[in-house]
Amino acid sequence: MEILHVSAECYPVAKVGGLGDVVGALPKYQQSAGAIAKVVMPAYNTAFREKHSYEIVHQGGLWLGHDWYHFNVWKESTNELGFDLYQVDIPGLLDTPGVYGYPNDTERFLAFQVAVLDWLNEWQHQPDVIHCHDHHTGMIPFLLRFGYKYSRLKHIATVITIHNAQYQGQFGWDKLYLIPSFDLWKSGMLDWNGAINPLAAAIKCAWKVNTVSPNYMEELFRSANGLEGLLNAERGKATGILNGIDDKVWDPATDEMIPAKYGLKDVTKGKKANKEQLCKTFELDPSLPLFVFIGRLVGDKGADLLPEIIGRSLYEHPGELNFLILGSGDAHTEWRLQQARQYAGEHFNVFIGYNEALSHQMYAGADFLLMPSRVEPCGLNQLYALRYGTVPLVRVTGGLKDTVTDFGDPGGFGIRFLHASTGDVCHAIGRALELYRSKVKFSNIRKTIMQLDHSWDKAAQSYIDLYTSLK
Ligand SMILES: Nc1ncnc2c1ncn2[C@@H]1O[C@H](COP(=O)(O)OP(=O)(O)O[C@H]2O[C@H](CO)[C@@H](O)[C@H](O)[C@H]2O)[C@@H](O)[C@H]1O
Numbered sequence: 001m002e003i004l005h006v007s008a009e010c011y012p013v014a015k016v017g018g019l020g021d022v023v024g025a026l027p028k029y030q031q032s033a034g035a036i037a038k039v040v041m042p043a044y045n046t047a048f049r050e051k052h053s054y055e056i057v058h059q060g061g062l063w064l065g066h067d068w069y070h071f072n073v074w075k076e077s078t079n080e081l082g083f084d085l086y087q088v089d090i091p092g093l094l095d096t097p098g099v100y101g102y103p104n105d106t107e108r109f110l111a112f113q114v115a116v117l118d119w120l121n122e123w124q125h126q127p128d129v130i131h132c133h134d135h136h137t138g139m140i141p142f143l144l145r146f147g148y149k150y151s152r153l154k155h156i157a158t159v160i161t162i163h164n165a166q167y168q169g170q171f172g173w174d175k176l177y178l179i180p181s182f183d184l185w186k187s188g189m190l191d192w193n194g195a196i197n198p199l200a201a202a203i204k205c206a207w208k209v210n211t212v213s214p215n216y217m218e219e220l221f222r223s224a225n226g227l228e229g230l231l232n233a234e235r236g237k238a239t240g241i242l243n244g245i246d247d248k249v250w251d252p253a254t255d256e257m258i259p260a261k262y263g264l265k266d267v268t269k270g271k272k273a274n275k276e277q278l279c280k281t282f283e284l285d286p287s288l289p290l291f292v293f294i295g296r297l298v299g300d301k302g303a304d305l306l307p308e309i310i311g312r313s314l315y316e317h318p319g320e321l322n323f324l325i326l327g328s329g330d331a332h333t334e335w336r337l338q339q340a341r342q343y344a345g346e347h348f349n350v351f352i353g354y355n356e357a358l359s360h361q362m363y364a365g366a367d368f369l370l371m372p373s374r375v376e377p378c379g380l381n382q383l384y385a386l387r388y389g390t391v392p393l394v395r396v397t398g399g400l401k402d403t404v405t406d407f408g409d410p411g412g413f414g415i416r417f418l419h420a421s422t423g424d425v426c427h428a429i430g431r432a433l434e435l436y437r438s439k440v441k442f443s444n445i446r447k448t449i450m451q452l453d454h455s456w457d458k459a460a461q462s463y464i465d466l467y468t469s470l471k
Pocket residue numbers: 016017018019021022163164212243294295296326327328353354355356359376377378379380381399
């Protein structure tokens with residue numbers, strides 16, 4: 001069986017968040033499970049592109065409304081990722097330093113999808129399944145079914161994975177002319193609430209729809225940023241498959257990005273050494289428990305609560321704990337966190353920006369990871385934290401509910417709270433401090449969580465079973 005993943009991100013080529021991690025890992029594990037998995041993504045102007053060599057496997061051109069674009073499809077030559085990587089190069093559209101956030105994102109990702117389909121249309125070879133990820137690739141299931149040009153690809157099964165239903169990629173009907181011609185009687189398949197909605201179109205047209213945890217799928221039937229009615233209508237083809245982690249990249253025993261490698265036997269010593277280094281860099285006291293947050297500073301992640309959580313916790317437990325935050329996003333939250341340095345300087349530091357190596361060092365050096373998410377389809381941070389022996393404090397939502405139990409319950413290992421509110425998070429922090437003081441219990445929990453198996457093996461097989469059900 002051959003699967004072609006189509007995605008806007010793929011680690012280590014280009015990563016903004018969890019989507020990149022998933023698309024960088026899942027194909028590798030699918031290959032190990034006996035399938036052939038490939039990835040096609042845009043050719044952004046990233047460091048990866050500079051450092052790798054490519055061969056051109058296809059050249060073409062496409063109309064985007066009235067504009068003509070030349071494009072190339074490159075194949076990475078070394079196969080270093082463990083699967084075939086194809087990148088679509090569209091000069092003037094996709095050769096940006098970043099992945100998202102450009103005023104013409106609609107045009108950029110439409111052109112990407114059209115280029116992928118044009119290339120497949122001319123390729124002798126065809127995959128059995130096209131696996132689309134998020135709304136940036138949501139037009140593909142629609143165009144395969146109703147685009148006039150692509151009738152020869154109609155038989156290829158399509159799957160859409162929803163990594164986050166908050167983002168749907170809607171644009172106005174005034175941009176209809178950008179879409180390659182299709183059976184106009186089927187326009188309704190593109191529409192949701194009066195706009196062209198790529199995620200809704202994918203949910204309607206893909207052969208199967210899945211999201212990244214079973215609990216998030218259940219939540220989406222009740223609340224999906226306006227798509228709940230549609231998801232209920234398509235319930236029969238919808239399922240939840242819990243993400244895994246790449247346990248080769250995320251392994252404290254071999255991680256080249258952390259100062260002190262460690263395993264189960266020397267976890268206490270290893271984490272202490274990593275914490276000391278981290279605290280030295282960020283001028284924090286290494287003798288205190290360290291709480292960290294890593295992620296996009298947006299409302300969905302509860303990042304707006306962080307300044308208040310820090311202020312209140314330091315007031316309630318003076319001199320007892322430290323916080324370190326890594327992230328970027330909402331400008332107001334970034335500013336408030338930087339301001340918080342003035343009153344909490346000794347016990348708090350923040351790194352505004354994206355830093356892959358620092359994130360590894362934080363998972364390794366921290367005692368606790370905070371995830372006060374309002375929405376969390378799966379969440380990978382808590383899985384990385386578990387692997388590095390860092391106890392996660394999570395709101396019981398989405399995939400966090402599926403992956404973290406509470407140490408107060410029999411066999412439990414994390415800390416759960418109900419609401420994305422300062423009060424609930426601070427109460428959870430109080431419980432974490434108590435746990436930290438019970439040295440034996442804390443050490444046992446660390447060992448338990450490091451041994452939990454969240455590798456992709458199981459999920460890779462679940463996806464293969466899903467594809468097989470389509471035949
Ligand atoms: N400033 C920074 N510097 C360095 N690294 C940073 C960083 N900010 C974030 N990261 C990293 O980005 C990843 C974030 O992954 P998540 O799955 O938690 O969230 P995201 O919301 O992006 O993904 C969406 O898709 C994934 C994948 O399906 C779902 O798990 C998730 O719930 C859903 O919201 C982690 O690897 C994290 O370490």
